[in-house]
Amino acid sequence: MRPSLHALAFALLLLAGAAAHAEVKVEFEAPVNLFLDRSLILFSPTPIRRYGDPQSPSPLLFEAQVAPNLFFPQLSAGDIRKPSGEWVFTAILTPHITLRMLNEKSSPVIPPSFMPKVTFQFLRLRLLDPTPGGHRRALALGAHVIVGHYSNGQAGCFFASQAGTDPDCTPEDGEPPLNETAGDFSTNFVRWELHGRLAFDLDGASMTGWVVGGHAGFERNLSIGPGGITEQIRGVYGDSHADVALLGERLWSGHRLHLEATLSRPFGGVEGQGPTVRVEALAAPHWAAGFGLYARYVGGRDYYNILFLEPVHLWQFGLSFELGPGARLREAVTQHASNHP
Template sequence: MKKLLLIFGMLYVTHCCLGQQDTTNANGTTGFLPLIYANRQLTYLTFYDGIGNLPNMVTEARFSGNYFLKKEKINWALELNLNITIRIRDKKSFPIPPPSYNPVLTYYRRIPSGEGSFLSKTFLDQVFWEVSVGHHSNGKAESFYIEDSLGNDTGQINYDNGNFSTNYLELAFSTFKRRNRGGQNNYYTNLRTAFRFYSSKMSAKELRDTYGFYRLFLTYNLFKIPLGEPGKSWSDFFSRSRLRFHSGWIFGDMRDAAADDIDKRLIAEVTYFYYPGWLSELGFFVQYYRGQDYYNIQFLRTAEVFRVGISSNPLDFDGFKRILK
């Protein structure tokens, strides 16, 4: 009962915080800012630890507060995302290991898509590039490895308070397309590709041959899934749904991982979201994830988990206009 009260308490706080974003006006907003908003890191809560090899948890929660600056013509934007991920362990007093801090500053720039061109007719209405500067750490400053009584490294990672700190630069391109079904522009697709580089000079030295400093990502989103005959109950159900495919490959030196080691280097994620009308900006999700554990200093573990939870992000792109200005 205590665990359920804890989860629902966090859900209530999250819902209240998200609801405070509805007060702004958005006269003249185009599809550019809604696309950025749709692609932002999600605030989410999971129900327990799911099915897989993650440690027993009450919940994993990510809080991704977003702050935007933009130009009136809406062809560029600047976003600060304060990503904080916590895991509440399913133990007495529900301990929280050191959180995972991942603040990211991102500059977005819209690219003219060439209205009426083959590309715009085929798979894009909006296209933009983005560059991000990010930091990832656990907020600790002790030795990365546990030391023996003589002060020598034992080679065992200090998971409790060892310094795990790195900084990175990411360059990405995204496309967005409104697609026609039944004579109406009623579903949307998005494709994003990104390359990330971690600086060895701005990272804990122990990560240089352990973490994998080069990463390539590919993400595909389908908003308002077009299944079933329009106007029917199943069609209406899927029209409130979103499907996300995300994959990545880690390049560079990794401990005990060959260059073609799929188990260590591949990142794969499939997530299905459903947004019931009575939850406004919140939706339920089911997710399968496998790949490097992104939490704190746990990156040597390959996480594989199937889980459910609740997340942020409105589904209706036209509805973004009441949030963004």
């Protein structure tokens, strides 16, 4: 059984167990929206390095991450206000695209990153009883199985020392440096993620409180199917990647201040890639309807397709967009606050 079918079968079995004690509902219009990608428009004072580009390092004019999350009908069972909580299962299609435009003579858009993926998401949501001090709390747990593709849409040879077009490159074998201006980069992958959020000191009526949490992820590169990773790319890029993150949020009057730190590293591939650290900050006013001011620092290796061997200390600033957790979840928190004054 393929990983995506494993995820679907596992989620349906768990949902069936929950359904034995509660009615299964299908949500079409107001799905719970947690633990998913955001869209970004970023600017940076940090130049971008590309081997083979005579103007490198080049100033980054802007970077855009377009990641709409398209929900399939969402299944749920249970009640978020009861001790057993609510169980939610859904599938989300994300046509994830990232592109960079460099501030060179022709302001070129360098080969973009295509990462379409399907996320099978299983959630457990629970509004906890107030603490002895009267503080209200909520818990959200999530498990993801993600199946996707990652490429840059190029047909050049992977190594700079090779001539021709992929797969007819000479010599057949090569070694770094990579053809970072036009080289082919492609892999399929399966990724597993665990997420957790604890909200406390909640006031549902005024949408005020604190949130702490984190996630852990493990991603395996696959040669299965069109666009799968080749042994040549695997030997440099690696077999898999893992990451862990910690985060905190302050909520007040519906406004959000979010801080998150992520540590990631590859396994396999060429030696010396090492870990990469990413620190993100987001300030999202309630009245901005999902938009927020965003800043990010990336230290380690570049995350942009075939540039993964380039060392970076990248500072970025711009706008973020992500939808809230959903009207149904907000309504449940507000009602919980009213029932526990």
